[in-house]
Amino acid sequence: MLDYSKWQGANDANWYIDDPIVTRYAKRYVSEAVMRYVEDAFVETGRLAAGPIDKRAVHTDRDGAPKLIRYNRQGEEINEIWYNEGYLQTVKDGFGSGVVALRYDQKAPEKIPFFVNSILLYLLCEAETGFACPVTLTQSAAFVIEKFGSEEQKQKYLSRLASPKVEDIAQGATFLTEIQGGSDVGATETRAVKQGDHYVLSGQKWFASNCDAEIAITLARINEIPGTRGLGLFLMPKFLPDGSRNPITIRRLKDKLGVRAVASGELVLNQAIGYLIGSEAEGFKYMAEALNVSRIDTALGGLAVARRAYLEAILYAHKRSAFGKRIIDYPMIQETFAALMAEIEAGWAVTAQMIRRFDLVHTYGTGTEEDISVMRILLSLAKYRLSELGVSAARQAMDMLGGNGYIEEYPLARLLRDALVNPIWEGTANIQSLEVLKNLKKGGSQAFIAALQETLAAIDLKELDELRTEVHRHVLRLQELFDKFAQLDSHCQTAGIKKLVHVMYDVFAAVHLLEESQYDVMQEGNGRRIRIIQIWMRLTLNVNSDTEILKPELYSQNEFQAITAFGHIK
Numbered sequence: 001m002l003d004y005s006k007w008q009g010a011n012d013a014n015w016y017i018d019d020p021i022v023t024r025y026a027k028r029y030v031s032e033a034v035m036r037y038v039e040d041a042f043v044e045t046g047r048l049a050a051g052p053i054d055k056r057a058v059h060t061d062r063d064g065a066p067k068l069i070r071y072n073r074q075g076e077e078i079n080e081i082w083y084n085e086g087y088l089q090t091v092k093d094g095f096g097s098g099v100v101a102l103r104y105d106q107k108a109p110e111k112i113p114f115f116v117n118s119i120l121l122y123l124l125c126e127a128e129t130g131f132a133c134p135v136t137l138t139q140s141a142a143f144v145i146e147k148f149g150s151e152e153q154k155q156k157y158l159s160r161l162a163s164p165k166v167e168d169i170a171q172g173a174t175f176l177t178e179i180q181g182g183s184d185v186g187a188t189e190t191r192a193v194k195q196g197d198h199y200v201l202s203g204q205k206w207f208a209s210n211c212d213a214e215i216a217i218t219l220a221r222i223n224e225i226p227g228t229r230g231l232g233l234f235l236m237p238k239f240l241p242d243g244s245r246n247p248i249t250i251r252r253l254k255d256k257l258g259v260r261a262v263a264s265g266e267l268v269l270n271q272a273i274g275y276l277i278g279s280e281a282e283g284f285k286y287m288a289e290a291l292n293v294s295r296i297d298t299a300l301g302g303l304a305v306a307r308r309a310y311l312e313a314i315l316y317a318h319k320r321s322a323f324g325k326r327i328i329d330y331p332m333i334q335e336t337f338a339a340l341m342a343e344i345e346a347g348w349a350v351t352a353q354m355i356r357r358f359d360l361v362h363t364y365g366t367g368t369e370e371d372i373s374v375m376r377i378l379l380s381l382a383k384y385r386l387s388e389l390g391v392s393a394a395r396q397a398m399d400m401l402g403g404n405g406y407i408e409e410y411p412l413a414r415l416l417r418d419a420l421v422n423p424i425w426e427g428t429a430n431i432q433s434l435e436v437l438k439n440l441k442k443g444g445s446q447a448f449i450a451a452l453q454e455t456l457a458a459i460d461l462k463e464l465d466e467l468r469t470e471v472h473r474h475v476l477r478l479q480e481l482f483d484k485f486a487q488l489d490s491h492c493q494t495a496g497i498k499k500l501v502h503v504m505y506d507v508f509a510a511v512h513l514l515e516e517s518q519y520d521v522m523q524e525g526n527g528r529r530i531r532i533i534q535i536w537m538r539l540t541l542n543v544n545s546d547t548e549i550l551k552p553e554l555y556s557q558n559e560f561q562a563i564t565a566f567g568h569i570k
């Protein structure tokens with residue numbers, strides 16, 4: 001059981017060891033052999049994130065943002081980015097955790113699942129969302145080369161993106177956005193012309209994060225076929241085989257609201273050299289896989305900000321007094337913390353299934369067509385909702401601290417500014433909803449319901465019967481919504497899909513919170529998550545029930561303590 005009184009602030013904790021949610025999911029979903037191999041990395045990253053990485057993040061955000069150096073003293077164009085020394089140390093610490101490299105570790109006792117890399121990224125995101133962006137882009141570039149690159153590209157470029165030696169690591173990037181297109185990737189105007197064993201790329205990229213990365217992948221129009229079908233995907237290194245710089249100009253850096261640690265810039269490709277990845281006709285398909293990795297990481301980023309904000313606020317609430325008692329003892333404060341805890345727990349229940357299916361499909365190669373369909377839906381559901389959760393959690397935590405939450409001496413202002421990018425990065429809420437709609441039209445609704453029914457069928461603890469019946473009722477209601485939705489015309493489907501997406505997330509979270517509750521009871525005899533799912537149901541699926549809204553005392557003091565401090569409930 002957590003004792004919040006032992007810490008003066010969140011930085012006193014180890015963000016892995018002292019987070020009962022992440023340690024619990026690691027224990028359940030990572031094999032014993034892999035856990036023995038990687039747990040030291042989890043613990044050390046939890047220490048570094050809570051300590052020096054977070055401290056350096058404050059300096060980078062306030063005084064040490066990257067700067068573009070266009071020319072040297074001789075007036076020659078060099079296009080270099082200056083980074084402060086603390087951030088460069090964070091790069092060493094962060095990549096040194098194995099957050100990219102472990103997936104490709106040949107010395108591991110068995111293949112390392114993406115679940116491991118995801119936990120490491122989650123810990124880093126709690127401290128420095130800006131640095132997590134280059135990590136995500138490096139993971140994405142590595143994944144695309146892993147899946148679709150030639151053997152030569154894997155040996156030459158993947159080996160550096162995933163190098164176990166920090167000094168040899170090359171950072172990656174995915175250059176996608178153009179000024180005329182934004183989310184409309186089919187409007188890409190950058191051109192690729194074949195010249196011998198490579199292509200010459202000419203065009204502009206409007207929002208390129210980690211814009212000085214050593215190994216980037218980028219889309220370019222390879223023929224006159226309109227839309228995404230005319231795009232190829234190219235590997236574009238910063239330096240060419242002869243050691244010269246690829247002719248890529250960084251026109252300027254973006255002056256962003258948050259995530260200032262990452263250099264986001266506008267690029268001009270001046271007949272830059274690019275090497276085709278895979279088939280000419282499959283470029284967008286390959287880049288979509290990179291976006292899938294980025295969407296996992298963006299969802300994790302939102303969840304991590306929520307957890308950090310929660311920790312900052314609850315520690316403050318235990319120490320701050322108002323009107324004669326600690327603010328943690330006031331019922332409205334307790335209600336807020338319990339609801340936020342339910343949101344975080346629901347987020348982990350969804351995220352675990354998203355990453356588990358990703359590993360079944362892409363790590364172990366055992367995923368079924370149903371797994372692929374459900375995985376694609378979950379990528380968008382989690383990215384959408386957890387990005388929003390990071391924002392709402394940071395805002396609620398700021399409210400808990402009152403005026404102190406609004407000043408930069410406390411971390412919540414930075415957390416909120418950084419969190420605001422997640423709903424935009426890798427596709428807005430509208431884009432994620434359209435992705436869900438596309439997958440539903442391809443049979444995803446049947447796969448989604450089948451997966452929920454299969455999970456419910458395995459829940460057979462007698463003490464969960466009543467909850468299981470209630471959750472099952474919502475699954476049946478979702479099936480009815482799918483059936484009615486399918487009868488709508490295209491206009492109405494597009495207009496209504498965001499509402500359906502919220503119901504899908506809420507129901508999926510309920511089913512898997514229930515399944516995770518059964519696991520807890522069977523393994524430890526702990527019914528804490530049963531209480532969590534009851535709160536979740538009240539907040540979401542039963543939100544319009546007067547009996548739930550007007551319930552006078554939702555939590556007793558003992559229940560509240562168990563929920564927030566991870567105590568034992570029989």
